[in-house]
Amino acid sequence: MENAVSSEDAIVMTRARTSCHRIVPVILAGGSGTRLWPMSREQFPKQLIGVVGSDSLLQATVARMEGFTGAFEVDAQPLIVCGEEHRFATEEQVRLCGVGARIIVEPARRDTAPALTLAALAIAADADADADAIMVAMPSDHSIADLQALHAAIDIAAGYAQRGMIVTLGVPPTRPDTGFGYIRIGEPLDDGAHRIERFVEKPAAELAAQYVAAQRYWWNSGIFIVRASVWLDALRHLNGDMHAACTAAFEEGKVDGHLIRPCPNRFARVPSDSIDYTVMEHIGAAGSPCEGAVVPLCAGWSDLGSWDAVWEAMEKDTLGNVASGRVVFEGATSSYARSEGGRLVACVGTANIVVIDTDDAVLVADRSHAQDIKRLVARIREEHAPEAEMHRKVRRPWGYYDSIEHGARYQVKRIVVKPGGQLSLQMHHHRAEHWVVVRGTAYVTRGDEKFLLSENQSTFIPLGVRHRLENPGKVELEIIEVQSGAYLGEDDIVRLDDCYGRA
Template sequence: MNDFASPVMLPAHVRQAQVCCTVQSVILAGGSGTRLWPLSREHSPKQLVDLLGDRSLLEATVQRVSHVFDARRFVQLEPLVVCREDLRLPTAERLLDCAPHARIVLEPASRNTAPALTVAALAARAAAPDGDDPVLMVMPADHLIAGQAAFAAALGYAVEHAASGAIVALGVPPQHAETGYGYIRTGALLGEAGSRAIERFVEKPGSELAEHYVASGEYWWNSGIFVVRASVWLAAIAHYQPAMASACADAFARAASDSSGALHLDAAAFAGCPSDSIDYAVMEHLGSDPRFAGVVVPLVAGWSDVGAWDAVWQVSDKDGDGNVARGRVMFEGSTDSFAHSGGRLVACVGVTGLVVVETADAVLVAAKDRVQDVKAIVGRLKAEHGAEAQEHRKVQRPWGYYDSIDRGERFQVKRIVVKPGGRLSLQMHHHRAEHWVVVRGTARVTRGAESFLLSENESTYIPLGVTHRLENPGKTPLEIIEVQSGGYLGEDDIVRFDDQYGRMQGTADECPGTSSQ
């Protein structure tokens, strides 16, 4: 058994209480949010950016679901977060304040939500106290829910159904004919809370069919939030997707925990896992198969998947003309528009129903009713190996951040800011040299066998092939200008010898063409 699977030790007063069941929140944080480009990028997806305020959607989700139930009736375990290996560090950093004891399961490759839930179910059962079979409250990390009390009430009803063996979805009674969501056809009424049997899941419909669904009153939006006992999910996935169940079990059995407690699934075993969503893998079979009972509980709590820029506009505070401004934005004679500035002034004059999003390296201009097509732009960027699909020009790292200022055929210029106590990895390059100029703070430089301090307006040169490290020993941020020069500036020209943040040579948290720090 790996360390991650060690059973949770509960306080005595909780162990002695009359408890309905053990519940485990599972946060699925592996999405990329391509429709919210250019703010959301492959390595800085929407759940990790401050899209709607001063905290990320991941933090809001974890805080929303943490300790949501009365401890006298439920044992609620610390959140379990499933994300990609390359998102480990930024995800862990976001969890520091809101859930420092959350457990993280790391996927070596993206395999969609059904495998993510399967390994989470295995991890939850292994860690549950006294061999318990916890009820999993499963939700995406990147949704918005305005009404906490209504959300908690819906979850409570869902847990009761799941504790009795049902597979439960939270459904949102539709407010309009939405073509961007999947739908759930509801059946017989079950109990006083408005819960209904699931007749079938329906994928995203066209506009005419969506209008029919809303008019009938029989179809609810699929929120993507599910509640199910771990054993029930594992039985369902073994029945409907045996290859997936086997691969996930193998990847979990061979998994290893790192020094931070994060669980790394076995890459070879997980690579053989089929990719599929929770909906396709299991939920679409409910209603026609008596072996598994499906229940949908109504969620009337101001839910939004914040899936595209029109949804961000919808949930944001607007001025008298229906405009939403973020950052340095000015509207003149404009209505029903959304504008986001990452730094430069954005001025919108005489426009209606427009979305404008400005970042340091990309600008999006789109009709508000066509923002779903942003995903196609990201697809084209990826096909052309455009860096704008992967990273922002300003890239966060556990030691601070860097900003790529300029780049040519044989050089690259970066502004590097290292927070107090931050240390870049001890590393070496075969094909490039580096010049460092300190413009603020004090730097400790390791260069080969040397170790020395640099103050403001001092500089040093790192020849290619020489082991080096940069760190900030001071109490204020360290800022340097780095000039790389050489015939090849790719990220794979790096050999690591030591890193305090656990990043290994060749890991995906470093992208070709970006920083090697």
């Protein structure tokens, strides 16, 4: 029904048939890029870090529809799609936003089209609400400065989506960027919107310049507005395999409170592809099952796709410098320095330089070479350096630990346990552990003993003794752990019991 729209009349007809006024924000948080290394890593990707403000990009995205005053009702519960490996961090960050999101946990990486399809299936399965809501699908790792302008564009886009179109927000380009896909705009519609003539891939420099000069190409923002049923119909038409595999994975999956878990075996068979390639690039072609509209977005959008793009998106001082944390500039211009973890970063006479200082790695890059970081990270990974994949601070369901020092036969960790958090009941073959509580209260299991430790108390866990650390309190528990032994690898752990299902 919705995929039969092919003329102005048909749109009017569709509008008459539907009344859907519900918007469900869908946040695509499956990214795992390392283009913002060393802040983003495989295990802690860009959406989970506070690139622009103190909130993470994911948190900023969760809050993005707040205060929407358009003609549609926005669901207070966004749908978030993320990978299994980032589930705990995603959950924790969303919890801190005070938002009761539903989270679809993908058992494997399959790019954006299956992610959006799972979201559409979840909406279609909603029994107690309009099951054909309008999805506002947003990448979780972009920044948008002007939310009012965004809301206005979404309000217009949702109108076209309500009538059965697949709508995207396009950014009129300000420079011939080769890092984005472009949308060639077609026939004008109302409110500044256009029909989509076609999607075009990332161009080479010369072509990008022509696109900008022609004034008929907008950047693809990656934000899509489409009814759940329209998306599913289009996908069935264009990639029946993906539609069938996603549907099977969804239907044989489990719902676990706010978590939606597609069936891993079924999901493994889903082909991997992007929204653009699977659907959007077919719009406007002969036999296309649907029509597309593009609404202009002039709201300070950035995909933060490189440190150069981050510098572009930040507020600068009169010399073009941006400082974050303990930074001193002396004669520097157009530079971006960021100190995570408290070290002093000093830039002397630098021009167009990015400095990112983290606990275990520091990046110094010429802004014009920011794209080469992908190659750099690949090289670091080849050399098996852990800095490619993980941070010194490692997140766990119960909190995190930070390896602050190590020697030949010892290692010192700072361990922070959330209120109510508990580590697994465990045992080590090769190391003993000393624990000193420096904040909060610990409930310790050591062999057959169980006891409380408060600030400034300590205990010793001999090698081979089973033990557990719990935070029974209302504030965070922080301990300093000194490990001692001939082998101190993370894999010397026998998990006897774990409340997060890791035993």
